Each structure stands twice: as structure tokens, then as C-alpha cells.
Amino acid sequence: MAKPIVAIVGRPNVGKSTLFNKLVGKRISIVEDTPGVTRDRIYAEVEWLNYRFTLVDTGGIEPESEDIILKQMKRQAQIAIETADVILFMVDGKEGLTATDIEVAEMLRRVKKPVVLVVNKIDNLKLEDNKFEFYSLGLGEPITISAALSLGIGDMLDEIVKYFKDKEADDEEEPLIKVAIVGKPNVGKSSLLNRLTGEERAIVSDIPGTTRDAIDSLVEINGEKFLFIDTAGIRRKSKIKEEIEKYSVIRSLAAIDRADVCLIMIDATEGVTEQDEKIAGIAHEAGKGIVIVVNKWDLIEKDDKTMNEYNNKIRTALSFMTYAPIIYISAKTGQRVTKLIDLIKYVADQNAMRVKTGILNEVISEAVMLRQPPVEKGKALKIYYATQVLTKPPTFAIFVNDEEIVHFSYDRYLENQIRQHFGFEGTPIRLVYKSKK
Numbered sequence: 001m002a003k004p005i006v007a008i009v010g011r012p013n014v015g016k017s018t019l020f021n022k023l024v025g026k027r028i029s030i031v032e033d034t035p036g037v038t039r040d041r042i043y044a045e046v047e048w049l050n051y052r053f054t055l056v057d058t059g060g061i062e063p064e065s066e067d068i069i070l071k072q073m074k075r076q077a078q079i080a081i082e083t084a085d086v087i088l089f090m091v092d093g094k095e096g097l098t099a100t101d102i103e104v105a106e107m108l109r110r111v112k113k114p115v116v117l118v119v120n121k122i123d124n125l126k127l128e129d130n131k132f133e134f135y136s137l138g139l140g141e142p143i144t145i146s147a148a149l150s151l152g153i154g155d156m157l158d159e160i161v162k163y164f165k166d167k168e169a170d171d172e173e174e175p176l177i178k179v180a181i182v183g184k185p186n187v188g189k190s191s192l193l194n195r196l197t198g199e200e201r202a203i204v205s206d207i208p209g210t211t212r213d214a215i216d217s218l219v220e221i222n223g224e225k226f227l228f229i230d231t232a233g234i235r236r237k238s239k240i241k242e243e244i245e246k247y248s249v250i251r252s253l254a255a256i257d258r259a260d261v262c263l264i265m266i267d268a269t270e271g272v273t274e275q276d277e278k279i280a281g282i283a284h285e286a287g288k289g290i291v292i293v294v295n296k297w298d299l300i301e302k303d304d305k306t307m308n309e310y311n312n313k314i315r316t317a318l319s320f321m322t323y324a325p326i327i328y329i330s331a332k333t334g335q336r337v338t339k340l341i342d343l344i345k346y347v348a349d350q351n352a353m354r355v356k357t358g359i360l361n362e363v364i365s366e367a368v369m370l371r372q373p374p375v376e377k378g379k380a381l382k383i384y385y386a387t388q389v390l391t392k393p394p395t396f397a398i399f400v401n402d403e404e405i406v407h408f409s410y411d412r413y414l415e416n417q418i419r420q421h422f423g424f425e426g427t428p429i430r431l432v433y434k435s436k437k
């Protein structure tokens with residue numbers, strides 16, 4: 001189930017980060033050691049009523065002068081236009097309308113994506129009238145909020161989720177495995193895609209909603225349908241390194257969100273880079289099936305130890321996803337590409353696997369007998385019952401006497417026990433503890 005993406009666009013200091021922080025869900029703090037999540041919070045999972053969406057902050061580094069601000073705002077808006085389902089355009093109700101706002105609004109008006117115009121810093125009723133001048137932007141009714149005081153946030157979210165309906169309809173598709181090939185520029189994403197789609201008759205899909213601005217490829221391989229989500233996108237020219245990286249991370253985010261399986265592509269000649277870690281962290285956090293694909297294997301001089309050395313390095317760098325299989329391929333020669341297809345199918349199945357409650361509880365009780373939970377804060381943890389509540393990713397509710405005293409190391413232990421018995425290879429799993437009243 002793909003979550004809609006909402007991108008915030010707005011000048012520096014209008015209050016984007018303030019709103020972002022208010023909306024950041026609990027989830028982000030769960031996996032604190034995930035790269036790309038804590039280091040720079042460019043996205044957050046938001047829950048509102050029965051809706052869930054991903055909020056993306058397209059804001060870049062702080063620019064110093066007015067003309068740079070405008071340039072950067074245009075770029076932000078472009079990223080939002082390319083990746084988001086709904087654009088949240090934030091303006092400053094205290095400062096009033098600026099020339100930059102007008103130019104950006106013009107850009108946003110030209111695209112068909114829904115735009116929600118949000119006037120921030122309306123801290124009290126007296127300021128409410130400040131919204132009127134923003135009607136001139138031609139983006140419809142301005143919604144007033146105070147991000148700092150948490151006023152009007154509910155109405156704003158109502159307005160945003162109104163646009164999600166079409167998106168949900170997209171989920172009623174025929175069964176197919178959606179695959180995102182993600183990684184840095186030049187790692188070989190397009191080459192792999194060509195390999196995967198070229199040999200079979202590639203049907204360039206024109207399915208509404210699945211294509212967005214990108215071209216996805218629908219391919220049938222041995223009777224199984226795969227949808228390869230386009231991630232190549234536009235290669236933006238920018239002198240600012242951070243900006244290029246941020247842009248490609250946001251693009252990957254959009255693709256990852258829609259995928260069942262993510263291929264994390266690593267360049268064998270470079271090893272795992274910080275950006276690879278970030279992208280892998282996002283896929284992990286999103287609960288997707290994952291295959292680590294080391295490409296350009298043809299360029300590496302090898303002996304019988306090489307693969308092992310690579311394995312070790314990758315496991316160290318991506319230590320939060322030891323569950324993900326690693327495959328060494330060459331998109332250029334086609335080496336192991338057939339095997340990769342099997343692996344994608346396997347990982348998609350594992351990500352969607354459901355285990356029976358009876359067997360799960362046997363496994364958990366056995367694990368508890370083997371190793372008693374440690375005493376935390378003077379209290380012994382008791383585990384009563386476990387059940388799998390969700391798939392994609394497999395999520396387990398574990399009922400305990402006190403959810404606050406579940407030690408990190410015991411959580412890891414239980415996860416390992418579950419994996420040992422059931423596999424769940426290539427997929428993150430989640431254990432959610434609930435105190436039983």
C-alpha cells in the first residue's frame with residue numbers, strides 16, 4: 001500500500017521546520033540508529049484520522065540573499081511537483097505576501113497537483129484577517145495556522161487528506177511486484193532496468209496513478225508481473241553537493257514508498273557510501289522487502305576471498321539490515337540478473353508472509369524459557385501473548401505486563417528468535433509491545 005507524499009514548500013523562516021516537528025509521528029524515534037532518519041530529518045510519517053502519509057521537507061540549506069532564495073524556492077517547488085501527491089505551500093502571515101511567494105505560486109498554479117495554501121504564524125484571532133491578501137495567489141482558500149501554538153493544524157490536515165482518495169483507488173491493482181531500483185547516480189540503475197526489461201517485451205505502462213511524472217515499466221517474466229518504478233528522474237545540475245544528494249534522496253523516497261521490494265544498488269568500485277546508507281535506511285524504515293545489489297562486479301579483480309570481504313564490509317556499513325540478501329551482479333554483462341529476479345520474488349513473499357498465532361506463541365514461549373527477560377527498573381518483564389497483526393512489513397503485537405520495561409537487547413533477541421524460526425529473509429519486521437490492562 002503506497003502512502004501519499006506531501007511536500008512542504010516555503011521561504012526560509014516561514015515555519016516549515018516548526019510544523020514538521022509538530023507533525024513528526026512517534027515512529028521516527030523507534031529506529032534511532034537508522035541513517036537518514038536521525039541525521040537529517042527530511043521526512044516524517046504522519047498519521048491523521050485513518051490516513052497515513054509521508055511528509056517531505058524540500059527546504060534546502062539556508063541561502064544568504066533574496067535572489068538565491070528565489071532560485072532555491074523554485075528548485076524546491078520543482079522537487080515537490082515531481083515527487084509529491086499534494087503540495088503544502090507555506091507563507092508567513094506575519095510578514096505578509098512577498099514577491100518570492102508570488103513567483104512560486106505562479107509555478108505551482110501551472111501544474112495539476114493539488115496545492116494547499118497555508119498561512120502560518122496566525123497566533124490569534126486578531127491576525128486572522130492577514131490571510132486575505134493571499135487570495136491573490138490564485139491557489140484557493142488560504143488555511144490559517146499557528147505552527148508554534150498548534151492552532152488550525154487539524155483543519156489543515158483535513159484539507160490535505162481530502163486529496164488522497166484517488167490514491168487509494170490505485171491500490172486495487174492486479175497482483176504484481178513493485179520494484180524500486182535505488183542508488184546514487186551512475187551506479188547502474190538504468191542499465192539494470194534495461195537488462196530486466198529489454199530481454200522481455202517491455203510494456204511501458206500507462207496506468208494512471210502508478211506513473212506519476214515518471215515512466216514505470218511493467219514487465220512479465222516467467223508468468224510473474226513486475227512493475228519497475230522509475231527512479232532515474234531528471235538529473236538536476238547543481239553546484240551544491242548537499243542539494244544534489246538531498247534531491248536524489250527525496251526522489252528515492254518517492255519510489256521506495258510505492259515499492260514492495262527495493263533494490264539498494266551499490267557500486268562495487270566505490271563500496272557503501274554515506275548516501276547509500278541513507279537510502280538503505282529509508283527503505284528499512286519504510287518496511288520494504290530489500291535486496292542489496294552490488295553492481296559492476298565485472299570491474300573487480302577477484303580471488304576466492306573477495307566476495308567474503310565485500311560481504312563483511314557491507315554488513316558493517318549497513319548493520320541495521322543484516323536480514324537483506326546481498327547479490328553481486330553486472331548490469332553490463334548480465335551476470336546473475338536471472339538470479340536477482342528470483343531473489344526479488346522471494347523477498348516480496350517474505351515481506352508479505354503471515355505466521356499462525358499458535359506457532360508464533362510456541363516460538364515466543366520457548367525463547368522466554370531459554371532466556372528470561374532481564375529485570376528493568378526493579379520489575380520483571382512478563383510476556384503473555386503474541387500475534388502477527390500486519391504484513392508488509394510483518395508486524396507483531398506482543399502483549400506484556402509493562403511495555404516501558406522492554407529492554408532493547410531483549411527486543412533484538414526476540415526478533416532474532418522469530419527470524420530463526422520463520423525466516424523473514426529480506427524484510428524488516430516490527431515488534432510492537434503493548435501493556436495488557
Ligand code: GDP
Pocket residue numbers: 010011012013014015016017018019059120121122123145146147148149
Ligand atoms: P523554516 O525556515 O521555514 O523551517 O522556519 P522555522 O520553523 O525555523 O521558523 C522560523 C521562525 O518562525 C522561528 O523563530 C519560529 O519560532 C517562528 N515560528 C514558526 N511558527 C510560528 C508561529 O506559528 N507563530 C510565530 N509567531 N512564530 C512562528
Ligand code: GDP
Pocket residue numbers: 183184185186187188189190191192232295296297298299329330331332333
Ligand atoms: P544510473 O545513473 O544509476 O542509471 O547509471 P547508468 O545505468 O546510467 O550507468 C552509469 C554508467 O555505468 C554507464 O556508463 C554504464 O555503462 C556503466 N555501468 C552500469 N552498470 C555497469 C556494470 O555492471 N559494469 C560496468 N563495467 N559498467 C556499468
